Amino acid sequence: MDIKKERHIAIRRAVKNHSISSQEELKNILEKDGFTFAQATLSRDIKELKIVKYPDVNGDYIYTFHGENNYSSELNSSADENEISSRATSSLEFSGGLAILKTRPGYAMGIASDIDSLASEEILGTIAGDDTILLIPREGISRKAVIDVLQNIILNLKYEI
Amino acid sequence: MDIKKERHIAIRRAVKNHSISSQEELKNILEKDGFTFAQATLSRDIKELKIVKYPDVNGDYIYTFHGENNYSSELNSSADENEISSRATSSLEFSGGLAILKTRPGYAMGIASDIDSLASEEILGTIAGDDTILLIPREGISRKAVIDVLQNIILNLKYEI
């Protein structure tokens, strides 16, 4: 698998699970995971993943996803809701300007709702059945941009362009 | 009125209405509005206001509020929904660990919903009637923190500690 893609996944995971306040800190974590790269690469990765340095309630900076609630609660820090989504989705395919995301039965509504709130910059709207979500990207949003943002929400998303 | 408070309001307004990609750019805008200050001050202001430098869809950086959708649509760029909230709210008061936000009749539900989504880091939950919202801050969140975050959502909020 693509090394960059792996690194991106590792970055998302690290950002989610740690309280990271600088790229250097993040770099150290990833290096312990066996990744090797320069700070420049990390800066670019963070930009692509739309990760943000957020001033948290305690007066510290913390890297996080845009719009993500990051009060570190013990409740959901181990049970990672994105991991659930990961198991719950199966594939993403495109047709014309539209995309179809398949999910496990019963999951479509919930995941569509997550997408509505977390990817509203790229996705104009969603229509969910039981195991299928129709995604309507905004004008000018590329397939790649759709994939990128969904990968932010759903770890290990499988897709076909 | 407090010069810092005025500047904060001007910053929020500028961030909302312009596509600002650096503190220097923001500083220039504010200076045209008659404010004078050093970059250090702006950095601190931005931290206090929890404004974030966000990598947008076009591959640029843009200063924005955490979690705010900033696809610049002509639809709502002039009709500013926070301005509506500003006219729609009247006062914020505290009692014990709780806060009461008064609104114009009929607005409580809508505003409470905005607060739920935009201030969930500080506010555990809200209960809205017709013109009154009960805010339940999370443990350890100070009154000042509550005021700060609500000021981010509601311009010109009036309050009593």
Place this chain on the structure above:
DNA sequence: ATCCATGATGAATATTTATTCAAATTGGAC
């Protein structure tokens, strides 16, 4: 009014982060 504590600020600086530029790698098309 005077004192004290707290907050606000700027200049300089440290730190952090983004970009440039050149090199290396990758992924087709043939």
Place this chain on the structure above:
DNA sequence: GTCCAATTTGAATAAATATTCATCATGGAT
């Protein structure tokens, strides 16, 4: 396979941002 264009990357550097430290202002308390 070779070639070419795209993408990825690192080292160095530029640019941007945060903090330090000293100073000044502000707002009580007495």
